[in-house]
Amino acid sequence: MADLEAFRTETRSWLEANCPPEMREPVRGEDDIYWGGRRATFKNDAQKAWLEACVAKGYTVPMWPKEYGGAGLSPAEAKVLREEMGRINARPPLSSFGIWMLGPALLHFGTEGQKQRFLNEIARGEIRWCQGYSEPGSGSDLVSLQTFGEDKGDHWVVNGQKIWTSYADQADWIFCLVRTDKTDKYQGITFMLFDMASEGVTTKPIKLISGSSPFCETFFDNVAVPKSYGDDCPAYVGTINRGWDVAKYLLGHEREMISGADGGERAAAIGAAMKRHAAKTGDDIDPVLRAELAMFDVDAMAYAAMGEKFLDEIKVGKAHPAQPNMMKYAGTELNKRRHELVMAVGGSRALEWESEATENGKPSKAWLRTKANSIEGGTSEVMLNVIAKRILDLPGA
Amino acid sequence: MADLEAFRTETRSWLEANCPPEMREPVRGEDDIYWGGRRATFKNDAQKAWLEACVAKGYTVPMWPKEYGGAGLSPAEAKVLREEMGRINARPPLSSFGIWMLGPALLHFGTEGQKQRFLNEIARGEIRWCQGYSEPGSGSDLVSLQTFGEDKGDHWVVNGQKIWTSYADQADWIFCLVRTDKTDKYQGITFMLFDMASEGVTTKPIKLISGSSPFCETFFDNVAVPKSYGDDCPAYVGTINRGWDVAKYLLGHEREMISGADGGERAAAIGAAMKRHAAKTGDDIDPVLRAELAMFDVDAMAYAAMGEKFLDEIKVGKAHPAQPNMMKYAGTELNKRRHELVMAVGGSRALEWESEATENGKPSKAWLRTKANSIEGGTSEVMLNVIAKRILDLPGA
Amino acid sequence: MPLYHNEDQAMLADTARGFIAEEGNIAKQLRHWRDRNCKDGFGHGLWKQMAEMGFTGMLVEEADGGLGMGHVEAGIVLEEIGRNLTPSPFLTSSVLAATALKHGSDDLRGRYLPGLIAGDSVAAVAIDETAKHRPERITTRAEKSGNGFKLSGAKSFVIQGASADMIVVAARTSGSDEDADGITLFAVPKDASGMSHDAVRLVDSSMATHTKFDGVELDGDTVIGEVDGGRAVLDAMLLAGRVGAAAEGVGVARGAMDMTVDYLKQRKQFGKLIGEFQALQHRASHLYSEVEIARAVTIKAQQLLDAGSVNAELMASVAKAKVAKTARLAVQEGVQMHGGIGMTDEYDIGLYMKRDRALAEFLGDAYYHANRVAELSGY
């Protein structure tokens, strides 16, 4: 504990010295987030300085080992760092699917060569990764995926189509599930890594109902993927044909991440803020809506306690391994309800799509965005199936 | 229309002359309902006089043909009779499953001989019938029933067990689904009629959570059922092994009856009455409960309109044949919600099980009773299955 | 009167369904105008076609050149408009403004109804002053000035305000903000000096304005009905508009449901059509029940309104609330059951979600009307 306090003091002064004032402002738009990669540009010097300071210290990936670009912090130290960054509202220096998804997979399944190369690239923000999982015919039923890699000895020739590849049009590399054996549904998928600049890769942004296009369709037309990138650095994670194990691990990780993120906005009560909001525009909140807000606040505060309990239990291995599915289900459904209520309180003003007062439709775009919460990363229906099967042990689930 | 008005005038004076004042009081307890049958006794002279007047006029079953004990009224006339009886709060002279269930089956499937005998007995309240459908292993999946009638030439020997036989312990005869062919699930059931006094029939009342025992378990231990009760009067309705057709017809009829009954209490708004009720006991209704009442009233009044529309459409054959399933589903779920709210407004007083103020737990017993609404006559789950299959035409439903 | 459509109404429904599916469908209207960033938010061509179909003047008396039909008939057209998400001035012009103008002078009716019936002009209504619908409180003021009035204040959520040739404005001519009395309705012409619009596109691609009245001089003959007696006109207009909005909402709900049920029969996952999954079947069946019920109570409200029943007001709020809840359920289930593609702009189901949100808010949401049901019921 004394050590932790020392770490806190040290961290606090490091942040004081290294986090530029501009990086202590809330993120206001997409370009306030630095995603890294070959084509990345910094919005301003502060963003660049902040990234470089963090890279030097290993703070883009604080819990990763130092040899892979991290700071080797313990969970308790990482928590202190989070708290201290939160205290000054420090922005994350670097956001990426490499950090959130590929990194954990490589840490768990990767070879030393892969870790040395890819983790360091990720930690430094040099390579921006995207994820190639879903296909038009394979959403909830991911394992039915059809993108095929034909074995050509030292390389595969990959053909097929992915969908919901986040920012594929801006990514440098992709980690991608490719069928390499058509005879075995589960044990016929390989978790491949390859360059998006490879010949035959094209992307097409998908316009969402919220107006933004964070996802793409990605097409592979005879893409040649070498089996190795050098010594101890295969082009696949884990074993050939056993990519489903990696995918499942990552899905679990993703749900845990989504559910673990619920200490924040998602779990907060909103009634009081809504009353203040309404008062600002000269509105009152009618009694029936107030009752709905009260019922929501009960659920939200209860869910916040659940989030806290879940994280506490995760830490000591007490949580049921399928519990992240429950957290994801309850948290995303709650968040959808939250934004329905925010829209209700906001009334006709919140309907505005293009107006200064709403910063071009912030409330309605945020509301529409939440509708994806219960679809991405496993639909609510899949979550309920998993709970039925793995927690309640119901037959045939 | 002029004829109808004449009929109304005539009916009004007939009721004036024949419906005793005691029979114009609300039904207050089980013994205010006259069920008929061999063992029936009248609570008082008025009950007897009212029955006899109605029997003579054919008004226990007003729409049945005169030769079977009815009054041969048209639907429009029957509506006038209902309205006029309603106007003076006249009690039904006779209640019975013979009227509600067996009668319609016989009118549709029965032989002349069966109609002559059984319908007249029912109309006069001489024989009280009960229904033998469900079995412990066959609830929602009724057609899986196991009670077996072994063919012995001129009779069957029936063995098995029924459950949820309403008032079996007080009934004279039973109409009963019996398997007569084990090789065909659907076309191996016979709709039998037999005397509950037959040797080998025993009944055991089932105590419900509401404390009452309107249902029995009924056991058949080598019960001999003759195949015929005389000329043109077989002991089964329809054809041997085709009893499922009769049963399905009756289930449809039952759902229609349940759903058609919703013009009344079920569909009514309750908020205003609840406010008066609360005021009487010095209580107020808190704002969140008030909001729930308001949302309920919206649903209740909307459902009332649906009930009206449904009946209008039924009359002219415009209703989807599976629509009664929707009405039953929505109506019973609504009624359960209604009683939850009544209990909430009633507070601790409504919890009383044995007290004068609650007439020995009327609110709580009525509340518990509603929980069967969505189970009996086809569960809500079965209704939803039927809507999916027959109305929405969903695959595999 | 039975709660289903009579023969004439059924015929009208067939006609309306065919016409609007053909001419008013999503590709031809909503997407077309939206993708062109149309400043009206609807197409004048279709409005003219609707006039030719006789829709525009349905609620206008025959003496004034209309068809003298009722709200059941208007509701038939509105349901199809809802089903096809057809942007048009029908609800505001042919229902709300037309209802207000029924109370107008011969002169006013003569000035505005012919253009409206011909599909040549458009009318809007300016009621709300804050972000939530609170017509009980009117602060926009019209003060006596010479022969006429001087109008000052601001209104929001004026649907198609910038496209309108005339705007019905509810203003206070006496009393204090919360008074029931003291309201006057004005037919404000588009060129009234001192009136300015801040037009904004809404989530459903419709256009609405924040409209300011900065000492707008109005002649006395712009008054609809009696000075200080406008509450009755306003109430009649709101009543017609709410029942109409409910009918349109029924169409939105049915359109979203039908599209979703169709999708359940096409999309395969886990080797099955997703419509084979019982959990989705039950949700679809529940939705069907709710939509049927919402539609029934909407027809009930239309009939009561046409019959001049005292219960029309209560039933209008019941219908508006029930439809709002039901259409909300329909679009939420619709998007969720469509899964990922339900989130894309390419598929129409998201457009239903957007339209529902704006339509439900218009003239009071489910909360407002549930509360009103309680108040009208005396609790």
Added chain:
Amino acid sequence: MPLYHNEDQAMLADTARGFIAEEGNIAKQLRHWRDRNCKDGFGHGLWKQMAEMGFTGMLVEEADGGLGMGHVEAGIVLEEIGRNLTPSPFLTSSVLAATALKHGSDDLRGRYLPGLIAGDSVAAVAIDETAKHRPERITTRAEKSGNGFKLSGAKSFVIQGASADMIVVAARTSGSDEDADGITLFAVPKDASGMSHDAVRLVDSSMATHTKFDGVELDGDTVIGEVDGGRAVLDAMLLAGRVGAAAEGVGVARGAMDMTVDYLKQRKQFGKLIGEFQALQHRASHLYSEVEIARAVTIKAQQLLDAGSVNAELMASVAKAKVAKTARLAVQEGVQMHGGIGMTDEYDIGLYMKRDRALAEFLGDAYYHANRVAELSGY
């Protein structure tokens, strides 16, 4: 403090679960006493056993002969009581009355705590005056009379009032009915002259009284805490009771859910176990989520209360409301999924439904506490 049980608490949970499942199960206690029409509604033998287990004095300070434990520990016992529907004076005596007595004089604590800890005596609390829980309004009056007070008024929903050796009564000693101040709590002994009980059996087979105070003469030493300063004591008692009732409700919900999930694995229809039907699976999974969440917030409320946090009051209302909604869902789904047999007295699931109803009402239902959440949050 992490939101799971520490080692000592986990051990206590094991002990409590084993003991109550063995001695407090439905057959041995609830049905046993109910079917004998027991006038207490619980068994004194079990109460004595609970004393021997050390449960009765959990919340009593060690100096007073108790264990000086907290609400997390009491909640562990209550959850098992809820799961087994065990009728006992634990919640009213060992939580509510014991909390009130913490504020009592040495003399009062010495008079009542030893019997309570030993399981020899029972205490009740008299708070409600109307059918709904409204402790903000106290009309029962205690007037100065000689050295003591004269108590007049009536209370309802006094759980086990007729069996109690002492009743904690909240009365008004000054001010008007709605005042926050002016409340005094009294420890009224069972033989107080002028106190009369009308005992009624409730739906869950527990016994409650309508208790009348007809000029009951009380010595000054029956006052718990300060004269006129009883609101703080009452609030503390309510807080402890609500958090305790939430814990018991979690047990009811978990008991009903477990029984139902088991049934889904046994009952066959249509040639399948009904637990194979996806619609039921999803409902069961949803219920599981809700129960987990309700349990989490209950433990949170217990910890905040034990830590003396200012947020304890808000979180207690959140927990009480959430648990009430969740247990309601659990028993409703339980009865429905059991189908016909769920309606029979022979099966236990209906007993869960009855207990939930009475328990949720006690100390404020979900509506009351949701409203309180809004008020405490400032809206």
